[in-house]
Amino acid sequence: MIKKYLLAPGPTQVPPEVLLRMAQPIIHHRSPDFTPVMEEVKEGLKWLFQTQNDVLIMASSGTGAMEGSISNFMSPGDKVITVNGGKFGERWGKICKAFGVNATEIKVEWGEAVDPAVIADLLKKDPSVKGVYVQASETSTGVAHDVKIIGEIVSRYPNTIFVVDAITALGVFDIKPDEWGIDILITGSQKALMLPPGLAFASVSDKAWRMNESAKCSRFYIDFKKERENLKKSTSAYTPAVSLIIGLQYVLRTLKEEGLENIFARHSLLAQATREGVKGFGLELLPKTSPSNAVTAVKAPEGFDGQQIYKRLRERYGITAAGGQDHLKGKIFRISHMGYCDKFDVITAIAGVEMVLKEMGYHGELGSGLKRAEEIFIKNI
Amino acid sequence: MIKKYLLAPGPTQVPPEVLLRMAQPIIHHRSPDFTPVMEEVKEGLKWLFQTQNDVLIMASSGTGAMEGSISNFMSPGDKVITVNGGKFGERWGKICKAFGVNATEIKVEWGEAVDPAVIADLLKKDPSVKGVYVQASETSTGVAHDVKIIGEIVSRYPNTIFVVDAITALGVFDIKPDEWGIDILITGSQKALMLPPGLAFASVSDKAWRMNESAKCSRFYIDFKKERENLKKSTSAYTPAVSLIIGLQYVLRTLKEEGLENIFARHSLLAQATREGVKGFGLELLPKTSPSNAVTAVKAPEGFDGQQIYKRLRERYGITAAGGQDHLKGKIFRISHMGYCDKFDVITAIAGVEMVLKEMGYHGELGSGLKRAEEIFIKNI
Numbered sequence: 001m002i003k004k005y006l007l008a009p010g011p012t013q014v015p016p017e018v019l020l021r022m023a024q025p026i027i028h029h030r031s032p033d034f035t036p037v038m039e040e041v042k043e044g045l046k047w048l049f050q051t052q053n054d055v056l057i058m059a060s061s062g063t064g065a066m067e068g069s070i071s072n073f074m075s076p077g078d079k080v081i082t083v084n085g086g087k088f089g090e091r092w093g094k095i096c097k098a099f100g101v102n103a104t105e106i107k108v109e110w111g112e113a114v115d116p117a118v119i120a121d122l123l124k125k126d127p128s129v130k131g132v133y134v135q136a137s138e139t140s141t142g143v144a145h146d147v148k149i150i151g152e153i154v155s156r157y158p159n160t161i162f163v164v165d166a167i168t169a170l171g172v173f174d175i176k177p178d179e180w181g182i183d184i185l186i187t188g189s190q191k192a193l194m195l196p197p198g199l200a201f202a203s204v205s206d207k208a209w210r211m212n213e214s215a216k217c218s219r220f221y222i223d224f225k226k227e228r229e230n231l232k233k234s235t236s237a238y239t240p241a242v243s244l245i246i247g248l249q250y251v252l253r254t255l256k257e258e259g260l261e262n263i264f265a266r267h268s269l270l271a272q273a274t275r276e277g278v279k280g281f282g283l284e285l286l287p288k289t290s291p292s293n294a295v296t297a298v299k300a301p302e303g304f305d306g307q308q309i310y311k312r313l314r315e316r317y318g319i320t321a322a323g324g325q326d327h328l329k330g331k332i333f334r335i336s337h338m339g340y341c342d343k344f345d346v347i348t349a350i351a352g353v354e355m356v357l358k359e360m361g362y363h364g365e366l367g368s369g370l371k372r373a374e375e376i377f378i379k380n381i
Numbered sequence: 382m383i384k385k386y387l388l389a390p391g392p393t394q395v396p397p398e399v400l401l402r403m404a405q406p407i408i409h410h411r412s413p414d415f416t417p418v419m420e421e422v423k424e425g426l427k428w429l430f431q432t433q434n435d436v437l438i439m440a441s442s443g444t445g446a447m448e449g450s451i452s453n454f455m456s457p458g459d460k461v462i463t464v465n466g467g468k469f470g471e472r473w474g475k476i477c478k479a480f481g482v483n484a485t486e487i488k489v490e491w492g493e494a495v496d497p498a499v500i501a502d503l504l505k506k507d508p509s510v511k512g513v514y515v516q517a518s519e520t521s522t523g524v525a526h527d528v529k530i531i532g533e534i535v536s537r538y539p540n541t542i543f544v545v546d547a548i549t550a551l552g553v554f555d556i557k558p559d560e561w562g563i564d565i566l567i568t569g570s571q572k573a574l575m576l577p578p579g580l581a582f583a584s585v586s587d588k589a590w591r592m593n594e595s596a597k598c599s600r601f602y603i604d605f606k607k608e609r610e611n612l613k614k615s616t617s618a619y620t621p622a623v624s625l626i627i628g629l630q631y632v633l634r635t636l637k638e639e640g641l642e643n644i645f646a647r648h649s650l651l652a653q654a655t656r657e658g659v660k661g662f663g664l665e666l667l668p669k670t671s672p673s674n675a676v677t678a679v680k681a682p683e684g685f686d687g688q689q690i691y692k693r694l695r696e697r698y699g700i701t702a703a704g705g706q707d708h709l710k711g712k713i714f715r716i717s718h719m720g721y722c723d724k725f726d727v728i729t730a731i732a733g734v735e736m737v738l739k740e741m742g743y744h745g746e747l748g749s750g751l752k753r754a755e756e757i758f759i760k761n762i
Contacts, residue, residue: 004406004408006406006407006408006409008409008412010620011407011408011409011410011620011623012407013406013407014406014407016406019403019404019405019406019407020404022400022403022404022624023400023401023403023404024400025385025387025394025395025397025400026387026392026393026394026395026400026571026577027385027387027392027701028387028389028392028701029392029578030703031389031695031701032695033701059440059441059442059445059578059579060440060441060445060602061440061602061619061620061621061622062619062620063601063602063619063620064440064441064602064619066602067601067602071599071601094601095601098599098600098601099599099601100599188620190407190620190623196407196622196623196624196625197410197440197620197621197622197623197624198440198579198622198624198625217599218452218479218480218481218598218599219479220444220448220452220475220476220479220480221441221442221444221445221447221448221603222602238442238443238444238445239391239392239442239443239444239569239571239578240442240578241442241577241578241579241622241625242392242571242577242578243403243577243578243579243624244577244579244622314412314413320408320409320412320414322411
């Protein structure tokens with residue numbers, strides 16, 4: 001028997017209580033059975049998003065909401081700025097291209113955070129830019145971009161919206177959309193929300209809603225305005241993913257019980273222990289600065305293949321972490337510590353990495369990473 | 382205690398075995414755990430769709446696939462024919478409008494089937510029409526359009542595709558896309574597939590793929606070509622709704638065991654017993670001809686409010702059926718007999734209707750509808 005451990009940056013582990021909750025008999029979405037669920041969920045999402053704005057719910061992967069944050073607010077030919085510091089940042093550009101939106105892409109080396117001054121300069125040169133699109137946490141590199149500072153910059157421009165993909169950030173670290181000038185904040189179900197994939201969320205500010213009025217990109221299924229109108233009546237434009245929303249109701253209750261501060265502190269501690277643990281074993285992180293508390297990207301040591309590390313973790317130890325994507329493939333591996341994760345998930349991950357690399361001939365000393373993680377946990381209990 | 386009975390035309394009942402199957406620990410979609418699931422599911426879907434074409438899987442409601450059947454094959458300004466014989470037929474026109482596609486809408490009285498000759502005439506007059514869009518089963522009225530005959534007509538035109546929304550038809554009655562000239566066949570998870578909502582499916586013919594090459598409507602999240610490329614590798618373009626696909630794997634196995642002929646015969650029998658049952662109680666069906674075996678739309682008797690019947694069924698007897706939509710609201714109620722349904726679901730529905738209407742002062746004789754249903758069942762066992 002090999003027990004299985006899911007430590008990939010999404011889907012993340014779903015608590016067994018939530019799985020069983022979703023295994024209840026299905027209910028009809030246009031019936032009074034479902035209305036109280038939606039009412040509770042829409043309030044809970046506002047709490048989790050730390051916003052007074054409506055938080056829309058869509059039956060799609062997170063990419064659906066990313067698309068919607070462009071197609072519902074832009075017209076073909078509109079100018080936007082996108083930050084490409086990884087596979088998901090790159091996706092903004094691809095979506096813009098698909099909708100005829102004119103994107104100026106800021107290319108950031110994968111593994112580094114964007115310099116907010118670059119965005120400030122571009123906006124200064126061309127204030128007709130209608131939107132700035134960035135990740136709060138770039139899942140492919142484990143880097144957090146400073147969305148607070150960028151929000152301060154963008155909010156000076158009355159006709160420019162600031163859109164943040166927080167798919168691996170919301171419920172991981174503190175983001176205050178209303179205070180920081182984030183007009184659209186996006187997340188998905190299968191990350192810190194501890195649910196299976198299939199739901200996407202987006203909060204939308206009044207500034208963005210005004211832009212929605214004149215936005216001419218084609219859209220139908222992912223139509224934010226239609227969803228907003230339906231959300232007011234605690235329903236949705238099209239058939240919602242009922243079972244996932246039932247799970248969400250329960251997840252939001254447990255998150256509320258834990259409290260936002262505790263949730264952020266937990267992720268911060270787990271991330272710190274993971275980073276110090278792998279460094280204690282002699283490994284190097286991919287991010288030079290500003291690592292995300294959602295996922296830790298670790299460089300494969302010189303002469304070792306990151307994909308082999310990923311594979312061996314799975315095959316020999318039952319741990320599903322993640323490898324690198326695109327040109328980072330083979331160069332890194334990634335360990336998630338978001339959502340339904342605690343100290344012993346981190347211990348498991350570091351132990352797995354130590355044993356796998358030792359078997360592959362790496363020089364590090366077994367237990368040296370674990371020791372560092374334990375020291376951090378003891379200090380913070 | 383009031384036990385609950387879900388007899389609405391989607392979401393339909395999910396078998397408890399499937400609910401528990403989906404309650405297994407979540408697995409990662411880009412891992413070897415998921416590959417065999419996808420391999421089995423893609424073969425199973427071809428079997429269920431009775432097609433040699435790829436069947437794409439999307440994380441969305443059925444409307445997502447309806448949108449995709451337009452946005453992936455048409456360019457703004459292209460001419461299509463849509464059949465509006467109910468709420469879902471009307472949706473084709475709305476999607477076309479959203480994408481700048483020029484739709485000629487055939488308005489059919491809600492409750493009637495389209496006359497295929499009207500489509501033939503329109504195509505004859507203008508062979509430059511690029512697509513014909515129709516429902517196999519119009520859920521809002523309980524009417525089946527004759528997609529076999531329409532397929533024969535459309536297939537004479539080499540540059541016109543035939544798109545069929547079979548969201549409440551696939552797995553209910555016989556549809557042979559490859560023989561009948563159906564280029565795109567669409568369904569969703571929450572109907573005859575007995576799963577929670579959140580998955581949409583579409584099979585696509587070579588004729589349609591050729592049209593896809595030059596189609597210029599904007600699209601990103603719902604991109605059939607990208608899904609096809611990923612499906613070849615038994616994966617998906619974006620994070621799939623993993624838990625629903627795990628459920629699908631199991632559902633497809635049970636459907637295969639039952640066999641297509643038996644599945645269609647079961648639905649036919651349940652539909653017949655429902656129709657004869659309500660007629661036996663003195664009620665009238667909405668469809669004058671060609672009722673769908675998925676759902677039975679019953680007229681509220683003169684002087685009775687259909688919404689009241691729906692509400693009383695729910696509140697007094699725990700039965701969730703459906704009312705009418707838009708201008709049919711109050712005029713009809715609908716009983717589904719698709720998916721995880723058997724004889725006693727029909728008996729339950731008819732008994733509920735009899736008791737509710739009797740309480741409301743209707744003249745019919747209690748048991749008269751049930752008797753007719755029993756007679757039909759006895760004859761067919």
